[in-house]
Amino acid sequence: MIxxxxxxxxxxxxxDNDDVVVTLVVGSGIAITHPADVTMSPNMxxxxxSSIGSSTWTVISNNVNGYSLAVKASxxxxxxxxxxxxxxxxxxxxGVPESWSVESGNKEFGxxxxxxxxxxxxxxxxxxxGSGGSPSGTLxxxxxxxxxxxxxxxxxxxxGTDTTVCYAAAQNGVYAPSGTYTATITATATEL
Amino acid sequence: xxxxxxxxIVSLVVFLSAILISNxxxxxxxxxxxxxxxxxxxxxxxxxxIFLNPGESVIKNITITNRINKTxxxxxxxxxxxxxxxxxxxxxxxxxETGPYSLKNFIQPEITEFSLELGEKITIPITVTIPTxxxxxxxxxxxIVSNEPEVFSEEQSKDAxxxxxxxxxxxxxxxxxxxxxxxESGSLEDFKILGxxxxxxxxNPKGFEILYKNDGNVHxxxxxxxxxxxxLGKDVKMLPVDAYFSLPNSIRYREVQWGEGTGLGRYTAxxxxxKGYGNENVxxxxxxxxxxxxxxxxxxxxxxxxxxxxxxxxxxxxIKRK
Numbered sequence: 259m260i261x262x263x264x265x266x267x268x269x270x271x272x273x274d275n276d277d278v279v280v281t282l283v284v285g286s287g288i289a290i291t292h293p294a295d296v297t298m299s300p301n302m303x304x305x306x307x308s309s310i311g312s313s314t315w316t317v318i319s320n321n322v323n324g325y326s327l328a329v330k331a332s333x334x335x336x337x338x339x340x341x342x343x344x345x346x347x348x349x350x351x352x353g354v355p356e357s358w359s360v361e362s363g364n365k366e367f368g369x370x371x372x373x374x375x376x377x378x379x380x381x382x383x384x385x386x387x388g389s390g391g392s393p394s395g396t397l398x399x400x401x402x403x404x405x406x407x408x409x410x411x412x413x414x415x416x417x418g419t420d421t422t423v424c425y426a427a428a429q430n431g432v433y434a435p436s437g438t439y440t441a442t443i444t445a446t447a448t449e450l
Numbered sequence: 451x452x453x454x455x456x457x458x459i460v461s462l463v464v465f466l467s468a469i470l471i472s473n474x475x476x477x478x479x480x481x482x483x484x485x486x487x488x489x490x491x492x493x494x495x496x497x498x499x500i501f502l503n504p505g506e507s508v509i510k511n512i513t514i515t516n517r518i519n520k521t522x523x524x525x526x527x528x529x530x531x532x533x534x535x536x537x538x539x540x541x542x543x544x545x546x547e548t549g550p551y552s553l554k555n556f557i558q559p560e561i562t563e564f565s566l567e568l569g570e571k572i573t574i575p576i577t578v579t580i581p582t583x584x585x586x587x588x589x590x591x592x593x594i595v596s597n598e599p600e601v602f603s604e605e606q607s608k609d610a611x612x613x614x615x616x617x618x619x620x621x622x623x624x625x626x627x628x629x630x631x632x633x634e635s636g637s638l639e640d641f642k643i644l645g646x647x648x649x650x651x652x653x654n655p656k657g658f659e660i661l662y663k664n665d666g667n668v669h670x671x672x673x674x675x676x677x678x679x680x681x682l683g684k685d686v687k688m689l690p691v692d693a694y695f696s697l698p699n700s701i702r703y704r705e706v707q708w709g710e711g712t713g714l715g716r717y718t719a720x721x722x723x724x725k726g727y728g729n730e731n732v733x734x735x736x737x738x739x740x741x742x743x744x745x746x747x748x749x750x751x752x753x754x755x756x757x758x759x760x761x762x763x764x765x766x767x768x769i770k771r772k
Contacts, residue, residue, distance in 0.1 A: 287494035290618050292518055292597055298612035309612050316489075321496055322692045323704075326540065337612060344612075367612070377538075406543050413705040427612050434610040441614050448592065448621040449496030450540050450694065 288319040290327075290447040298425055300391045303436070308428040312387045313443075316420050317410070321449040324413040327421055328406035329369070332442035336402040337367040337427060339437040344427055346401030355381055355398035358426055365429035367441065370397035371409040373421035381409070387424035399426060406446060413450065478560050478574045485569045487519035493595050493620040497695070500626045505582035512559070512622055513573045514595055516566035523598040526562045526574070528554035530591045531623065533700025537661055540702050543592055543621055551667075551698060553591030553624055556580060578626065586631030588668035588698055592621035625669050625695060632668035634727035636696060639663045641721045641734040644705060650739035656709040658689070658719055658736070664696040670726030671695055676706055681716040691723060713740040 298311035319325045337344040347368025349356050360366045371381050384396035393399065410421040492515040500508055516522050530549030531541050558577045566572060576593060596619040640661035664670050673693035678686050689706050696702045720735045
């Protein structure tokens with residue numbers, strides 16, 4: 259009792275707070291696959307008038323604003339051999355993808371695309387490149403250019419999205435000279 | 451004895467100088483990581499923003515990691531880029547052309563060709579130098595990382611055989627502004643609901659579209675938020691509009707995703723967007739109705755059936771107390 263009279267003040271331990279801010283910076287990056295080179299099939303000749311092929315690129319990006327994927331050819335016309343070339347596909351409305359059709363007397367090479375981030379209004383609703391050498395009837399085709407043409411785009415990060423490019427070549431009323439025709443196609447992915 | 455000491459000192463100085471010079475000449479670094487093959491290669495960062503005074507230079511690093519299950523030869527090149535007035539084409543790489551905001555000749559990677567095995571990561575210094583007489587505006591370009599295409603064999607087909615040789619590239623974008631200079635000018639062109647416009651929506655809309663126009667000569671970085679309020683004025687959702695770039699003389703389309711769940715009644719989506727310069731935000735709003743009519747119809751039909759059953763029971767049976 260004497261103690262409590264003498265020591266009348268309540269004693270408490272002093273406290274203090276100190277905030278520490280922890281920061282983590284996550285940088286953005288982007289990845290693109292490298293698909294194998296393509297041999298179109300079947301070979302064209304006197305009894306086969308069209309040929310198709312495909313390649314699939316996968317883009318991964320943690321960029322919050324997404325990515326863009328574009329393709330281009332190294333030359334115009336794109337598909338050439340030592341003995342000749344296929345004209346780049348000619349659209350009814352220049353640069354606007356359309357249902358595949360090659361006019362009589364022509365041989366042409368073009369492409370289409372499909373995938374989760376491919377605009378179906380522009381490129382069609384198909385999910386395969388066709389069969390038996392015939393291009394898909396539900397995709398829309400356009401000729402390659404030597405400058406980038408965007409085929410896929412997304413406004414969010416992606417853990418891996420496939421975009422398939424469908425190649426198509428056809429001859430109508432003419433025969434392409436025999437030989438191996440090659441096109442160098444470049445796909446470029448960029449962050450947005 | 452004295453001559454031998456001098457010789458030793460000179461040899462040591464020459465040896466140390468050689469090490470120092472060799473380190474300065476090859477500042478890129480290559481390391482090997484243990485990683486599974488994923489048939490791709492990674493470039494980091496995907497975008498670099500730089501602010502410089504005329505005549506200054508800066509060194510930025512870029513990292514390339516090979517995840518392809520073979521040794522790949524890579525090449526570094528530079529291209530200019532521009533924005534476009536097509537809202538669905540945010541950027542366009544110009545290839546061999548020179549752009550109006552050309553940066554490609556000012557970007558110098560330390561090396562331009564190298565090979566990487568699976569799992570190897572290389573960090574390469576990139577020097578960006580601006581001339582002393584640089585115009586007061588923005589400069590935009592990309593460092594292109596590409597793999598070398600394979601070489602086809604020379605055999606010729608008897609038929610007409612088509613082949614496509616493929617090259618994969620990544621463009622790491624560079625945005626440069628001269629400090630304090632440049633015409634900053636941007637405007638919100640449109641803010642609307644993503645997809646077809648409807649009288650009412652069965653579920654919450656899938657998202658919103660923002661159309662932003664940059665008519666200045668420097669890039670801008672707008673960002674903001676969308677607050678969705680119900681008809682009682684209560685905030686029900688906040689959607690962030692993450693910062694994104696808008697190049698000069700371009701229109702950029704930006705999509706903000708939503709689409710979670712459903713609601714009932716009239717809502718307004720209120721956009722508050724910082725234009726990327728100045729101190730003001732630009733505001734816009736769009737109203738929409740959410741009427742989950744299938745649920746409402748099913749509920750109504752259920753109630754009608756229940757009431758009918760109750761009415762039938764009450765009118766056909768008499769309940770008496772014992």
